[in-house]
Amino acid sequence: MKPLSYFLLYSSLIYSTFAKKETREDPWNEITKITSSLPIRPNPFEVTELQGDISFYIPIDYFEESEESKFNDFWLSKSYPNQIYLYNLLTESSENYNNANATFMLSRLFLYQHYNFPHNKTLAHHYLNKYNELTSYSDPTTLFEEAVMHSTGLFGTIPVDPAKALLYYERAARAGSLQAKQALAYKYFNGINVPRDFDKSLVLYREVAESIKKNSYSDYDWNVNFPYFESYNVRLPDFEDGLLGPGLGSTSLSTVRKKSARPDITSSVLTKMNGGTIILQFGNVDNSNAFAIGDNDESEDQLVDIFYTAWDEYKGTYTKKRDVEKSRLLLEATVTQYDKDVIIMDNLQRYFYSKCLDLLGHIYFTGDGLPEPDLYAAENYLKKAILVIEGSSRLHSRAHIDMGLLQQYKYHNETSAVEHYRKSIELRSNNGIVEYQLAKLNSRNPSLHIGDSFTLLQAACTKGFIPAIYEFAKMTEKGLKNRYNCEDTAYLFKLFVEENESIMAPHLTNAFAELLLGNTETALWEYTKASEQGYEMAQVSAAYLMYQIPTKLDEPPLTTDERKDMAITYYMRAFKQNNVDAGVIAGDVYYDKGQYEKAFSMYQSAALKYSVQAIWNLGYMYEYGLGVPMDFHLAKRYYDQVLEFNHKFYLGVKLSVLKLRIKSFWIWIMGNQANTTIINPNSKSLPLVGRIKNIFDKIVHRGEYGSKNAKDAQKDGSGTLFEERNPHKTVVQSGFDGFNARTNNDQDGIAGYLQSIGLHSEDVITILFVIFVFSFSFIMRTLAQRRGWNVQINGIPINPNNNNNEPQQQQGGFFNGNFDVQIFAI
Ligand SMILES: *[C@@H]1O[C@H](CO)[C@@H](O)[C@H](O)[C@H]1NC(C)=O
Ligand SMILES: *[C@@H]1O[C@H](CO)[C@@H](O)[C@H](O)[C@H]1NC(C)=O
Ligand SMILES: *[C@@H]1O[C@H](CO)[C@@H](O)[C@H](O)[C@H]1NC(C)=O
Ligand SMILES: *[C@@H]1O[C@H](CO)[C@@H](O)[C@H](O)[C@H]1NC(C)=O
Ligand SMILES: *[C@@H]1O[C@H](CO)[C@@H](O)[C@H](O)[C@H]1NC(C)=O
Numbered sequence: 001m002k003p004l005s006y007f008l009l010y011s012s013l014i015y016s017t018f019a020k021k022e023t024r025e026d027p028w029n030e031i032t033k034i035t036s037s038l039p040i041r042p043n044p045f046e047v048t049e050l051q052g053d054i055s056f057y058i059p060i061d062y063f064e065e066s067e068e069s070k071f072n073d074f075w076l077s078k079s080y081p082n083q084i085y086l087y088n089l090l091t092e093s094s095e096n097y098n099n100a101n102a103t104f105m106l107s108r109l110f111l112y113q114h115y116n117f118p119h120n121k122t123l124a125h126h127y128l129n130k131y132n133e134l135t136s137y138s139d140p141t142t143l144f145e146e147a148v149m150h151s152t153g154l155f156g157t158i159p160v161d162p163a164k165a166l167l168y169y170e171r172a173a174r175a176g177s178l179q180a181k182q183a184l185a186y187k188y189f190n191g192i193n194v195p196r197d198f199d200k201s202l203v204l205y206r207e208v209a210e211s212i213k214k215n216s217y218s219d220y221d222w223n224v225n226f227p228y229f230e231s232y233n234v235r236l237p238d239f240e241d242g243l244l245g246p247g248l249g250s251t252s253l254s255t256v257r258k259k260s261a262r263p264d265i266t267s268s269v270l271t272k273m274n275g276g277t278i279i280l281q282f283g284n285v286d287n288s289n290a291f292a293i294g295d296n297d298e299s300e301d302q303l304v305d306i307f308y309t310a311w312d313e314y315k316g317t318y319t320k321k322r323d324v325e326k327s328r329l330l331l332e333a334t335v336t337q338y339d340k341d342v343i344i345m346d347n348l349q350r351y352f353y354s355k356c357l358d359l360l361g362h363i364y365f366t367g368d369g370l371p372e373p374d375l376y377a378a379e380n381y382l383k384k385a386i387l388v389i390e391g392s393s394r395l396h397s398r399a400h401i402d403m404g405l406l407q408q409y410k411y412h413n414e415t416s417a418v419e420h421y422r423k424s425i426e427l428r429s430n431n432g433i434v435e436y437q438l439a440k441l442n443s444r445n446p447s448l449h450i451g452d453s454f455t456l457l458q459a460a461c462t463k464g465f466i467p468a469i470y471e472f473a474k475m476t477e478k479g480l481k482n483r484y485n486c487e488d489t490a491y492l493f494k495l496f497v498e499e500n501e502s503i504m505a506p507h508l509t510n511a512f513a514e515l516l517l518g519n520t521e522t523a524l525w526e527y528t529k530a531s532e533q534g535y536e537m538a539q540v541s542a543a544y545l546m547y548q549i550p551t552k553l554d555e556p557p558l559t560t561d562e563r564k565d566m567a568i569t570y571y572m573r574a575f576k577q578n579n580v581d582a583g584v585i586a587g588d589v590y591y592d593k594g595q596y597e598k599a600f601s602m603y604q605s606a607a608l609k610y611s612v613q614a615i616w617n618l619g620y621m622y623e624y625g626l627g628v629p630m631d632f633h634l635a636k637r638y639y640d641q642v643l644e645f646n647h648k649f650y651l652g653v654k655l656s657v658l659k660l661r662i663k664s665f666w667i668w669i670m671g672n673q674a675n676t677t678i679i680n681p682n683s684k685s686l687p688l689v690g691r692i693k694n695i696f697d698k699i700v701h702r703g704e705y706g707s708k709n710a711k712d713a714q715k716d717g718s719g720t721l722f723e724e725r726n727p728h729k730t731v732v733q734s735g736f737d738g739f740n741a742r743t744n745n746d747q748d749g750i751a752g753y754l755q756s757i758g759l760h761s762e763d764v765i766t767i768l769f770v771i772f773v774f775s776f777s778f779i780m781r782t783l784a785q786r787r788g789w790n791v792q793i794n795g796i797p798i799n800p801n802n803n804n805n806e807p808q809q810q811q812g813g814f815f816n817g818n819f820d821v822q823i824f825a826i
Helices: 002-023 028-037 044-051 064-076 081-097 100-112 121-134 140-152 162-174 178-190 198-216 219-223 299-315 324-344 347-366 375-390 399-409 414-424 433-444 453-462 466-477 486-499 507-517 520-532 536-546 561-576 580-592 596-608 612-624 632-645 647-673 691-700 702-716 749-756 761-787 806-825
Strands: 055-058 728-731
Touching (some): 055 507, 100 520, 140 162, 178 198, 198 486, 324 347, 507 536, 520 536, 580 596, 612 632
């Protein structure tokens, strides 16, 4: 019996292992079980709200090695057992069973950091490519993604291959990807990797536009109540002061949904009340006020605060999603509390109370956050809003817009609607909807004598009202007024298509979310997709993530050549889409790479579009002979030209021109001995307008730098192997006009310090000389005043006895008048 029992035992063992192998199957079911309990990623819009002070980091430098060590740390650390288990199952499913779903999920893990995985472009591309093969190139989303990968090379991960990219874009477009169509249309529009072809571009853009219009908007949306969307189409540098820093850019800031700042008391809207005779003040508390609720002291500002709180809730800010219901409840409570006190309100309070009523009416009108619109309540509030403000001032209320819509679409009283529209057409809050409705009324009923539909629609389109852009594009396409132009029409459709972010570019929102979570590389990928689709702001954001121009004379970013080239490409594409500042920055990146000729020609293109910074840079290039032969005359001409455009740089320009004169004088004296290429070729300091201004900034704020760095370093606690510089800290929505907290390469001694801020020894000499001339003339002036001397410079007497109101003149006219005199004296 023994052998038999052994035999049975063995055979059952063999059978069981054999059976195990048989029944061991694709673990996909287990995977779905695991993933259903893991969150794909935290919601940053909740996380940051808790933290109060909202910020995101954009590292300046990029090291491949540091990314790799982050990746390796993930697998070695014991903190992610679930993820590693999941990964093993997924690879088993993908590799042994060619499971497309598992392969797709793997690509999400490394491309989008789902389930907290580290970003890895190599693996992302590998699995995405495999997924596309497994699905025989039929999934439009992933085909589009692979196209983007080939088009950009994933910043050095795979070879850049425009031909392959084009192939994938076309495949994706055929499979139905609107994004791919948009990207192709953009390429044809600008002639990127394809011959420029406006006809093709127009066809593609129109197709996308028509599909959006047909599938996304009901007639009611389109005509009456166009849906509101929380846009994340912004340029990242605009969260600080724009690409070029405060006051220097020629592009307006894109960050329109920041948390509202409380208004400036002197703002024109407010002072226009009562014919501008009234001075409105915050905080002058009148205690006899009967309606004070809660804090007596704050009753004056309370309505202002309430309105802006409600407004921020209504529109949503970049870090907090909108909550219309909260807004409505707050406004309703306000109305209940304040309504009986309208008679005793002063102008400021009426102004903001009316705005509260208007917003509440608007919420009921649109039905946002409600089961359905309540037009009866809306009309009630809107009428009250108009009554409150127009009873005491000549201002018009925004409520006229919604009242007009009510009259037009609810009561069908077109005369009354036109009346309301006329009152609101000039308002700043008119986003073009008024002209759009007037144009409609006009074409339906010419007897109203409203005006010209074409002109009205054009105005609505210029103001950016989205349906108007589409209708105007349709109109130009028909060749009305003989103004048919393929390029213009394609451009209009492009604008319209880009406006629907929820279909065309939900990744703009994701990109911002990833930034808030600190996932810069994932954010970069999301912005890259939008850049390929032709979004100008995304191009700037993507380029900015790869290459930030130091604005305070720090060292330029350390990063790979592929990233620098990609950054240049995107800055240049943004420049071609009329972002002049981006052109200057593209020049700066070339400058940093030592390609002075290319930098020079970029500056030249930007200067043709009146960029003050570019003009200054041209002067600088001529002064030092960078990319062009040295030419002081041309340099001076460019410096002087800066003044023609912007007088703010008076001192900086005058000092530079003075320095130039001294330098040419010096060279003239020293003859050939003087080394005219005094510039230190290793110095990477970038030419900046207001260099002088920056130097003073840096000296004044040096103390702060240190402490801020320390704080930042503490906060990061980054313990990587590689020396990482403190990242830019962008504090969103706190009004902090942050100095970019970068390392100050602490240099010993004055010479080192001066070098670090971009001064060369000859500059120092000339500056000292200027200071000497200043003090000399000042002393002479004082002496002359005391002793009654009769001093003349260039034949112009500066004896103050000749002038009666001298003390004032001396103060004001010091730079403007006598400074020039001294220049000529030299
Ligand atoms: C990505 O993954 C591959 C393969 O595991 C690895 O060799 C590479 O170092 C990773 N790259 C980065 C940047 O982490
Ligand atoms: C993959 O997912 C799709 C839809 O999500 C599903 O229809 C399909 O059955 C899945 N395939 C496998 C092998 O589980
Ligand atoms: C885009 O279309 C969707 C419908 O698919 C719509 O819900 C959304 O409001 C539109 N977005 C914008 C910004 O108009
Ligand atoms: C339209 O409204 C005006 C007042 O705004 C009113 O005088 C007129 O009677 C209304 N017309 C109709 C047809 O209801
Ligand atoms: C001038 O300076 C440059 C760089 O500093 C140097 O290469 C060159 O030899 C110098 N020329 C003379 C004449 O000293």
